[in-house]
Amino acid sequence: MSSIVLITVACLSLIAFLSAVILYFVAQKFKVFEDPRIDEVQAILxxxxxxxxxxxxxxxxxxxLVKAETFEGLTCPVGGTEIMDQVAKILGKEAPAVEPKVAVLRCNGTPEFRAKTSRYEGASDCRIAHSLYQGETDCSYGCFGLGDCVRACTFGAIYLNTETRLPVISDEKCVSCGACVKACPRKLIELRKKAKKDRKIYVACSNCDKGGPARRACKVACIGCGRCQKVCEFDAIKIENNLAYVDAAKCTFCRKCVAECPTGSILEINFPPRKPKADIKTETVNA
Incomplete structure (x- = not known):
């Protein structure tokens, strides 16, 4: 009996040893080499x-990043220039300049400006609502206010204002990852160049209808009148599809377009209050 047990154990041990040897050689034959720098770069991200x-x-x-010859088209928007500089040192490559950006909502249609014409009773999901109808107002371009962008943001940079029913984006927390941009079914969120002191000038409207219908749907809609474009001395404003757009790369923050806009659709954010114009009194002198 003992000899049978010994033979069995010996056979199993031999099979196990041969299997281990075969597996070792197979693993060596088909192993995929992975650059150890990948782990180093991942640890920095x-x-x-x-x-x-x-x-x-x-x-x-x-x-x-490790496989690429250059960093062209490759960047980490969350880490920014600081992270990319560290990655460049590890890989011995030149780090690209990462332009800081911040998300903005191109809609200012609060209940004060957009009259409610219907009532939505369904899933609290912007994509579902967008697939069903134009919304609770006559504006078929505006924000639903159901929070898809809020849920998409993993950095807590967006919250829904219960009074305006519009998402509010925190400049301090936004890392310009673009998750909110992808989440919005109406493409109302845009990543724009981040300026000093977080100042921004942009058209908070996405309505492409002509002036009359757009204004009836929302009091602060862009009517495509072109007055902002005419007053801009830096060619920073274009009118396309009845809608004005301010190019952040060309805008010098002179704010002339803001003052010229008849509907108030162009917003100026994080600017000091404008100085009131002095009243100039004139007297007529009879010669």
């Missing part, structure tokens, strides 16, 4: 896995 870089996660971006 913020591990947000937000997809703002265009990849599924930070690991995928790290692999692309």
């Amino acid at each position: 913020p591990a947000a896995n937000c997809g703002g870089c265009g990849f599924a996660g930070c690991r995928n971006l790290a692999e692309a």
